[in-house]
Amino acid sequence: MKNLLLAFLLVCCCSMADASVLGVFEDTNFPIGISGERDGVHRMEVINGELYAATEKGIYIYSESSNSWSLWALEDVNVMDFKINGDEVVAIIVPQAQKGFRAVGLATLIRFNRNQSEWEEIMDAGMGYYYYDQFLTYVMRLAQHPSKPETLMVAAYPGIWISEDFGSTWNFKFDLLYSYNEHQFLGWHPTKDNAMFYTSESEALAAQILRSENGGNDWGIINPDPNGDNSCHNLAFDPDNDDHILYSGEGCIFESNDCGKTWHCVYRQESLNNETETEIGYAYNVMFDPENTNIVYCVGACSIHHDIHIFKSSDKGKTWARIARSDIFDTHEYWPYESVLFNGKIYLYMQKGVFSYNPNNNSGIEYIVTDSDNSAETFYDLSGRIVSNPQPGTIHIQCGKKIIVK
Numbered sequence: 001m002k003n004l005l006l007a008f009l010l011v012c013c014c015s016m017a018d019a020s021v022l023g024v025f026e027d028t029n030f031p032i033g034i035s036g037e038r039d040g041v042h043r044m045e046v047i048n049g050e051l052y053a054a055t056e057k058g059i060y061i062y063s064e065s066s067n068s069w070s071l072w073a074l075e076d077v078n079v080m081d082f083k084i085n086g087d088e089v090v091a092i093i094v095p096q097a098q099k100g101f102r103a104v105g106l107a108t109l110i111r112f113n114r115n116q117s118e119w120e121e122i123m124d125a126g127m128g129y130y131y132y133d134q135f136l137t138y139v140m141r142l143a144q145h146p147s148k149p150e151t152l153m154v155a156a157y158p159g160i161w162i163s164e165d166f167g168s169t170w171n172f173k174f175d176l177l178y179s180y181n182e183h184q185f186l187g188w189h190p191t192k193d194n195a196m197f198y199t200s201e202s203e204a205l206a207a208q209i210l211r212s213e214n215g216g217n218d219w220g221i222i223n224p225d226p227n228g229d230n231s232c233h234n235l236a237f238d239p240d241n242d243d244h245i246l247y248s249g250e251g252c253i254f255e256s257n258d259c260g261k262t263w264h265c266v267y268r269q270e271s272l273n274n275e276t277e278t279e280i281g282y283a284y285n286v287m288f289d290p291e292n293t294n295i296v297y298c299v300g301a302c303s304i305h306h307d308i309h310i311f312k313s314s315d316k317g318k319t320w321a322r323i324a325r326s327d328i329f330d331t332h333e334y335w336p337y338e339s340v341l342f343n344g345k346i347y348l349y350m351q352k353g354v355f356s357y358n359p360n361n362n363s364g365i366e367y368i369v370t371d372s373d374n375s376a377e378t379f380y381d382l383s384g385r386i387v388s389n390p391q392p393g394t395i396h397i398q399c400g401k402k403i404i405v406k
Helices: 102-106
Strands: 025-027 039-047 050-055 058-063 067-074 078-083 088-094 108-113 118-121 129-131 134-136 139-144 151-155 161-164 171-175 186-188 196-201 207-212 220-222 234-235 244-248 252-256 264-266 282-288 296-301 307-315 321-326 336-342 345-350 353-357 365-369 395-398 401-405
Touching: 039 336, 039 345, 050 078, 050 234, 058 078, 078 139, 088 139, 108 139, 108 395, 139 186, 196 234, 207 234, 207 244, 244 282, 244 296, 252 282, 282 336, 296 345
Parallel strands: 234 282, 365 401
Antiparallel strands: 025 353, 039 050, 050 058, 058 067, 078 088, 088 108, 108 118, 129 134, 139 151, 151 161, 161 171, 186 196, 196 207, 207 220, 234 244, 244 252, 252 264, 282 296, 296 307, 307 321, 336 345, 345 353, 395 401
16 A cells, blocks of 8 residues: 655644645655755656656666666765766766755766766866865756757856766856855756756845846846845746746746746735745746646745645646645755656655655545544545535545545
């Protein structure tokens, strides 16, 4: 029987009547010893139809059939990010003792062949500086061209660099010294070869989007919300419309209909410091569903209540509704660090491991009960509301499990 989770934790808190829960999450049995902190998994990505995770103990690959992970490359190496081109791999690594993106100042770019045991450093001499007697590199994010796998882009000191030979040589493109956020987007437009984007925030903590239309030779800085104080986290590109893009930020989701030149808000909560349980909080990853491109998902966390949220739009981001929530976390360290959409499920890394969520709510029923079983325990419907009289044949949440009433 699959291990089912009530909002990411393996606890059956039947006595927690005040813990509002929506949806059931499934443990993917991530290897023990990696998820000791929230940054045990630095990046998850779907490459060539496979789900990979860059972790503090190497690169892992997921098997959906066995619901398990196995080592793919770089055993016991602290990998921040990586890209694949055949048997060749380029990765950002940091010393094993360093934790997460706080260690970007000590990062190194390497390249290796999976069939060989050694790697080579491929840092350009300009990707670094001395701070007193310490040499710092500040390598932050790695991107790969969607149709030219040998072309890479890296956000590193003092800006953006591009390689057209999978890291053998690098060309400096743009001077960039903005603050770093773990949820930044760096990459190309999926269908417009020369359109490139990098999300950041200004010194005043306002959202900024760097945009190039000519392959990185020139960049413009766009302030989509000049009066706001939110970071711009991730971008999502509409598969049906080259010009339609969404971005997720702090307490907001913005939309562009001209390939990122101008933006307008489609969702905003009133205040990040006065959140309610129905608000998304810090909106991190935003993702179009490739099977139904009218559907978009957004994953976030509330800073006040420490809730984990998944929101869904059925009209390409025009309107949003919450489909999953947990409020049983009591520390920011449990915020979702990384999430991806893979084969119809949303996979999220948390401090306790990697979990999946089926937004269709058509799986994961753990057991059947009669309407009189465990009557003292609270029933919730799939919208998180307490149900006082559950009807036969209906699906509910009880004691951290998805059940069907008999």
